[in-house]
Amino acid sequence: MSRTLALVSAIAVFGALAVAPAQAAGHTLVVNAxxxxxxxxxxxxxxxxxxxxxxxxxxSTLLPLKLNTLTQPPPGVGQKPNGQPPGGDALLVAPQADRVGAAQVIRMPDIYPDFPYKWVSWDDWLSKVDTMVSRRLAATSVSNVAAWEIWNExxxxxxxxxxxxxxTGWTRTVQRIRTRDTVTPVAGPGYSSWNTDRMRTFLTNARNTNTVPDVVVWHELGHSSASIAADVSAYRALESSLGIGARPIFINEYAWTDEVDVPGRVANYVSKLERAGVAGADRAFWYEYGTVNGLVVNNTQPTGTWWLYKWYGDMAGSMVTTTxxxxxxxxxxxxxxxTxxxxxxxxxxxxGTNSVRVTGLSGTVRVTLESTPSSGRFTAVTAPTTISTSTYTVSNGQITVPVxxxxxxxxxHLVVEPTSGTYQQRFEAExxxxxxxxxxxxxxxxxxxxVGRIDNSGDPRSDSYVDFVVNVPSARAYTMTIxxxxxxxxxxxxxxxxxxxxWSTVSYPxxxxxxxxxxxxxxxxxxAGYNVIRLAKGAPFFAGGTGYAELDYLQLN
Structure with a gap:
């Protein structure tokens, strides 16, 4: 939860490149396209x-990031993070999260004002649980709540x-939620770090009491990203040994105080989280809420780390292996x-001087390299710095770019594309x-x-839909092929x-x-710019589709 940091660094610069050397000095990151x-x-x-x-x-600061899943306080939030007034109520921010295509997990113990939380009594806690669940059930226009997070750390x-x-408290709380809400997934246990023995004890009890979390949560705040792969692997082995079906893993706090606003460190975390196959992960909260944890300053201006997540948001297609x-x-x-x-x-x-080797290529390619500094959370960075734009001839299926x-x-950020590269027109459903x-x-x-199994309608907790965040060059009518x-x-x-x-209706023969x-x-x-297009079997304010259809892509021409 909270503390302080701000670093500023120089931006690396080098000149235009010709045909790439086979190997550059320093370390090499290998990418297999x-x-x-x-x-x-x-x-x-x-x-x-x-x-x-x-x-x-x-x-405008959120749409380019293609946000996945957020963790927000519950309805009636009492938590005062770092002495700030209570804020970020999941039901009150739900319309904005919806506008940018983001899901939310509701952190229930943030109904308490203090951290660490100050327990009152079981009667008090269960009454609070009843109230939170009832308020969510009454919010029939909110459909982006992905789970209840039962407790934090x-x-x-x-x-x-x-x-x-x-x-025992976990079981009692889940059972209480299920008396009112049998639909919304539950997430936990939310430990502050990975511990195999602790997780084994938790999962064994949850299995035996039929309260296994639908989403498994822990934090990666050990001041190092190096253990993420081993932690995820240990969880998968434990899950299997207990006869529990595979659950999505949500690391809803990652990066320590002196890491979260440092783009170089964040790149390392995201790399390992992606390779480990987690379903979702959240930047840890340390300072001010309502800033995506330091990505935005003055409500509208990007910091240096924002650009890393914007580059991430620009990614499309498939994640590919990096070594x-x-x-x-x-x-x-x-x-x-x-495409x-x-x-x-x-x-x-x-x-120092390092290199990126990209394999799985052919022909002649245009290579663009840019960087973003560690500006801290209070200094805006209006644009990344372009280091070079060059043309490479691929040799033996690869190029090596020295940095x-x-x-x-x-x-x-390294972009390798055909010399005739164009803006994105096809948007994959997945x-x-x-x-x-x-x-x-x-x-x-x-x-x-x-995307398949788009099956549900009639309940905002289970409605099935797909939100495409698309970026187009001009304001006009587009032919959209589905x-x-x-x-x-x-x-x-x-x-x-x-x-x-x-709403309108699309028919699928x-x-x-x-x-x-x-x-x-x-x-x-x-x-012009970012738009959000929703295709739905069910969604708030839509009466519901008929039959069933799977979605492959949208093409905007």
Whole structure:
């Protein structure tokens, strides 16, 4: 939870490049553009107490980040983080989260004003639980609540002397929630760090009492990202040994006080969180809420670290394998968009002259390199610094790009694309914000992935829809082609709305079967820049679709 930091660093600069050397001095990050391991979901683009009431920060600062999942205080929040007034009530910020395509997890113990939390009594806690759940159930226009987080850091904040054993308390609280809400997932245990024995005891009790969390949560605040892979692996082994089905992992606090505003360190965390396959991860809260934890200053201005997350938000297609030279120091994460044949690499956490080797390429490519400094959380950075733009001839399927005079606190962005590269026009469904549906894979789908099981309507806790955050160059009407599959044998329908506007209906004639894709087209009037397009089986203010359809992509022409 809270403390202080601000670092400023120099920006690395070097001249234009010709044909790349086979190897540069220092360390090398290897990117295999041909080795996709999962769809781009911007899993680590989230924050604890990221939003505050009255649209703080501005939507314009959030849309480019393609936020995944946030953790916000409960309705009636009492928590006063760092002495600030209570704020960030999940139900009050829900409209803004909805406008930018973000899901929310509600942290229930933040109903208390103090941290560590001051336990009163079981009667008091269960009464608070009843009130929080009732308020959420009454908010029928809110559909982006992904889970109830039962407690936060019980290894340090649960008052065993007054409240009894935490595991028993977990069971009692989940059972109380289920008397009113049998639909919304529960998340936990929310430990401050990974501990195998502690997690085994928790999961054994949860299994035996039928209260296993739907989403498994712990924090990575050990002042190092090096253990993330081992921690996730240990959890998966433990889960399997106890006969518990695979749960999504949500690391809803990562990066310590002197790391969270340092782009180079953040690049290292995101790299390891992506490789570990977590479903979501949130920047830890240390200072001011309503700033995405230091990404935005003065409500509308980006800091240096914001640009790293903007580069992350620009990623599309599939995440591809990156291999760092070690578990500390230089690391990065990368994507490959098969439609544009574009590779994006974000990297850092190393000083001196190093290099990035990108394999799985062909032909001649344009290579752009830029950087963003560690500006702290109070200094705006209006744009990243372009270091070089060059043309490379690919040799033996690869190029090696040297990066001179790196600063360990800065982050760097490498874009490799055809010399005729263009703006994004195809938006894959599996890259979008997916609510109560499933990302699936198929060789017949665009980019190998699609979204299915878009099945639910009639309840804001379970409504199924997909939000596409799209960026277009000009305000005008666009022909929107939807790739879809419909194996029902009859025409199905979904609702279409964009930028919070009125609903219309899209009809999907039958295709040859599930996973066999066709297209339909409609017209949408979009404004220049970022827009959010929703396709829904069910959603607030929409009566509900008919039949079933799977979504492959949107194409805007």
């Amino acid at each position: 041909a080795a996709a391991f999962r769809p781009v979901t911007h899993a680590a683009a989230g924050g604890l107490y990221a939003l505050a009431e009255n649209s703080r920060p501005a939507d 019980p290894d340090g904040t649960w008052n065993t002397a007054a409240a009894g054993d935490f595991n 760092p030279p070690a578990q500390t120091g230089l690391d990065g994460f990368a994507s490959y968009d098969s 544009r044949k574009r590779v994006d690499v974000v990297f850092g956490d190393e000083s 001179a005079n790196m600063s360990a606190t800065s982050a760097y 890259n979008a914000s997916v609510f109560r549906a499933q990302r699936l894979s198929s060789g017949s789908a665009s980019n190998g992935g699609y 790739g879809y599959a419909n194996g029902t044998g009859a025409t199905s329908t979904q609702g279409l709305a964009y930028n919070g506007g009125a 039958p295709t040859a079967g599930w996973g066999s894709f066709g297209t339909v087209s409609t017209s949408v009037s979009l404004h």
